[in-house]
Amino acid sequence: MLAPQIFAAVTSTVLEAITGFHIGWPSSTLPKLLEDTSVPVTQDQASLIVSMMGLGGMTGPICVALTVDKWGRKTSMILGAIISLIAGIMTTFARSYWWYYVARFASGLGMGFTSVVIPMYLGEIAQDTRRGGLSILMAVLSNSGTVLVYCVGPWISVSVLSAFGILMPLVFLLLVPWIPETPYFYTMKGKPELARKSLEFLRSTTDIGEEIEKIEKNVEFDLQHVGTLKTLLTDRGNRKALLLTLVIISAQQLSGITVIASYGTTILNEVDSDISSSTAIIITGVVQLVVSILVTFFADKIGRRPLLLGSMFFSMVFLTALAVYFHLEANGNDVSGISWLPATALVSFLCAFSAGLGGVTRSVISEIFSCNIKAYGTIITVIWTSVLFAVILQLYPNVVNNYGIHIAFYGFTICLAIFSIITFFYLPETNRKSFGEIQQMLHKRSESNQIMQPDPTPECTRSNSVYCIDIKNSIN
Incomplete structure (x- = not known):
């Protein structure tokens, strides 16, 4: 029976919906804030x-590294939800721009908590055959939160919209008592009975002897090869x-999606279009x-490389179309005959982006790191994402005001072209490859040669099992 497992997965990914909500929040609120004399x-x-959200996102992963193995995945999710709840309250009742600064941070x-702990939680509760689908659930819930903003934001006040940022964390906090801590964490802490109870709940059966034994072996391996x-940084x-x-x-970030x-x-x-901006953004x-x-x-079925490269190519095409339109408009050309182009190109860009850069990126990241350094790789990745998020959102208005919106979109196109070339020549196909095969490709070793890394157990290869983080000895 899959119901408990799916319930736990959906409950945890409510946090992703909160992240998507906060990412989309400025789209509907900025025009109102710039006109609202009360704030x-x-x-x-x-x-x-x-951009303050990106600055906060740099701090979150560091905090998670200190809590996730000490207090647990579930407790770390609760902490992330409480922080998001505080952000929602401050945004709803903001009395000055400083309130918004703190709330967005x-x-x-x-978001930093969510981006690290949710993949970890899902990987440790899911059956091997369900792990891929559950990881995509994160992107779906994140997009759902953004769509919520787009659908209701234009027609309600900033404070009413921001109240959804209170409601969603409360929904999570009401549901989270009914989901278990992961069996991996309990096993790592030497609590086999709690680990068994957790797995029995998730699998809806007491016949878990074989799986609990695999978990114990995985934990033993991970603790031995921290x-x-x-x-x-030193292994090739x-x-x-x-x-x-x-x-x-x-x-992904320099494509302009942020x-x-x-x-x-x-x-x-x-854009002077027959379709209102509110309708188009929905x-x-x-x-x-x-x-x-x-x-x-x-x-x-298609594979990671074709989806990513196809996504990058078509994203460049539609970004170029947007840049050319705004360039023509900036030069005083009559663009009334192609007023449909920006909205069409924007929708087409989002289709292309979502088909590869949006969701497949997460799959590649989960597959490309070896098990014993996955935690550090994920944390650095999330911090880098937040850095780009903050820098892009801070620079974009200045570029538009000083040089024009077309320069910004030309810049996105050029960046995407450069990264697509690097991806084409260096990214291996990870689809349907075992952990060992992926590591062989990364190390460029023949199958007869041994990779200079501990050989993980088969069960560890595709899981986000225990992220063993030893902060004190991390550079020894």
Whole structure:
């Protein structure tokens, strides 16, 4: 019976919906904040309000590293939800732009918790045959939170919209008592009876002897081969995995998706179209959600490389179309005959992005790191994502105001072209490959040669099992 496992997965990924909500929040609220005299906000202050979430996102992963193995995955999720709840309360009752600064930083801090602990929790509760589908659930819930903002934001006040940022964490906090801590964490802490009870609940059966034995072996292996930051940075294969991950994340963020999610309504307001910006942004959000759901059905059949490279190529095409339109408009050309182009290109871009860069990126990251350094790789990846998130959102308004919106989109296109070339030549296909095969490719060793890493147990190869983080000895 899958019901308890699915319930636990859906409950945990409610946190992803909260993250998606906060990412999309500026799109509907910024135009209102700039006009609202009750809470005066300048253009520069609005830009900083948007980017503060990225600054908080840099801090969250570090905090998770200190809590997740000490207090548990479930407790870490609760902490993330409480932080998000505080962010929602401050946003709803904001009395000055400083309230928004602190609230957005807190929402980023919660995002940092979520981005690290949710994949860990899902990987440790899911059956091997369900793990891939449950990981895609994260992207679906994140897009759902953003779509919520797009659908209701234009027609309600900033404070009422922000109240959803209170409601969603409360929903999670009401549901979380009914889901278990992971059996991996209990086993790591030497609590076999609690581990057994957790697994019995998740599998809806007491016949778990074989699986609990595998978990115990995985935990024993991970505790014997604790990865360090030095292991990640000095080993050739691990270093290549990290660099490839940073390239993919850079391609994702520098494609302009962060700007479109946060400034979508403002961008479409620049267009003289028969479709209102509010309607157009709803369409883009729904399309992105639908495509992210559809991609779960063919991701394993097509493969990671084709989806990523195809996504990058078509994203560049549609970004170029947007850049050319805004360039023509900036030069005083009559663009009334192609007023349909920006909204169409934006929707098409989101389709292309969601088919590869949006969801497949997460799958590649989960597969490319070896088990004993996955924690450090994930934390660095999340921090880098947050850095790009903050920098892009801070620089974008300045680029638009000083050089024009077309320069920003030309820049996104060029960045994506560079990263697509690197991806084409260096990213291996990880689809349907075992852990050993992926590591062989990264180390460029023949099958007859042994990779200079501990050989993980088969069950550890595809799990996000125990992320053993030893902060004190991480560089020894």
